[in-house]
Amino acid sequence: MAISRRGLLAAGAGTAAGLALSGTARAATTGSVGFRLDAVTLDGGEQVVSVTLDTARLAPHSVSTGTFSVHATATSPIADPGGYDLDRPVTAARVDHRGNIVLDLGYAEGQVGGGTLGYLGSRGRNVRLDLDYTITQNAPLPTRNGPVTIPAFVQGRLANPEVDAFSHHISRSGLKYRLFSPPRRGRRPLIVWLHGGGEGASLPDGYYDNETTLRANRGALGFATPQAQQIFGGAYVVAPQSTSYWMADGDRFAPLIREIIAEVCARRAVDPDRIYVAGCSNGGYMSLKMTAVYRSLFAASVPVCGVVAGDPPLIPDAELAAIGTPTWLIASRDDDTVDPGANSVHAHELIPRSLLTLYDQVVWNGHRFPGHWSWIYLARNDPAVHGTHIWQWMARRR
Structure with missing residues (x-):
């Protein structure tokens, strides 16, 4: 007899105590157990990669991949479809050093069933899905006090250490942003990451999450990794979230981003000579716009697959020619979303x-991504000129 309780439902009595053991023996029934969803942000977006059951008080001494099953249901918080309803395969099971049970789940780049975000085509937005996980116990759990069955499982928080390291903020003008603060003391550089079009708000739906900027790709997270932090000597990383598209009104958004930079500089020990701006797609445009408007603010700019072309041009040739900020552009020839020739090459x-x-194309760890996703290379410090990689190049600019 299987024992199944959906996350967030109250624990209750039921058939759990009737799960059969050998002969006439019965497994003891314990109270409900909470569980956490453990996630990582892959290059293609955040996925739940394991669940951690709060079983330390039960003192389990072993667990197998067949002891528990995991089912996931994901629904969109706004109108469009974009969720899923499926079983998550348990690929490994273990008891960690605290006595909690960790169930590793199958996941991979491009795998929809583990994702925490859904892309809504009609809005052009990624939104955070409402996740409902069900844990089913299929066999008694061996513990120090004998076999145990669990009558109910209560879903807890979504945990992603890289995302959780960024604090939540909102500027005086109402623009939301996330901020990573390095542990080192003294004045440190500031890296401004400007997201792509799919990570903005959808205000007509009342959706403005301050989350997708960190969960949709590794653009901002890359600069907060230990490797990047070592190269920059410790750096603040700020990721503003647009209320729409940066490209929709760059002239209006530029001073709002500038305001966020000023707020961070006023509240944190930022070195004003080492402020860097980088962004992808919509944010690639906005990083160029920022250096066109604020010509002496940034030590370096890294626009990735950014947009400058249009009718009229989003950034006129005269403004591009007047940019004095050291600039390193990145794109892929197979980008079928933003023409690299008319935009990155032209700039x-x-x-x-x-x-x-x-x-030529965007490939990482053997997985080929859409050609538009060349920001993956920046997030991995891959671009290099004459042996100098891009993070090191940025860190040397003043």
């Missing part, structure tokens, strides 16, 4: 002394 030809890395 490179006009911005004085700018650098350009143009990939």
Whole structure:
């Protein structure tokens, strides 16, 4: 007899105590057990990779992949579909050093069933899905006090240590942002990450989460990794979230982003000579816009697959030619969303002394991504010129 309780439902009596053991022996029934969803942000978006059951008080001494089953239901918080309803395969099971049971779940780049976000095509937005996980106990749990069955499981929080390291903030003008603060004392550089079009708010739906900027890709997270932090000597990383698209009104958003930078500088020990801006797609445009408007604010700029072309141009040639900030552009030749020739290559030809890395395609760890996703390379410090990689190049700029 299987024991199944959906996350967030109250614990209750039932058939749990009737799960058969050998002969006439019965497993003891314990109280409800909470569990946490453990997630990581992959290059293609955040996925739940394991669940951790709060079983330390039960003192389990072993667990197998067949002891528990996991089912996931995900629904969109706004109108469009985009969720899923499926079993998550348990690929490994173990008892950690605290006595909690960890069930590793199958996941991979491009796998929909583990994702925490849904892309709503009609809005052009990623939104955080409402996740409802069900844990089913299929066999008694061996513990120090004998076999145990669990009558109910209560779903807890979604935990992603990299995302959770960024604090939540809102500017005086109402623009939300997330901030990573390094542990080191003294004045440190500030890296401004400007997200792509899919990570903004959907205000007509009342959706403004301050979450998808960190969960949809590793753009901001890359700069908060130990590797990047070592190269920059400890750096603040700020990730504002647009209320729409940066490209919708760059002239209005530029001073709002500037306000956030000023707030962070006023509240944290930021070195004003080491403020860097980087962004992808919509944010690639906005990083160029910021250096066109604020010509002496940034030590370096890294626009990735950014947009400058249009009718009229989003950033006129004269403004590109007047940018004095050291600039390193990144794009992929197979980008079928933003034409690299008319945008990144064109900007490179006009911005004085700018650098350009143009990939043939976007491949990482053997997985081929859409050509538009060239920000993956920046998040991994891959672009290099004459042996100098891009994070090191940024860190040396003043």
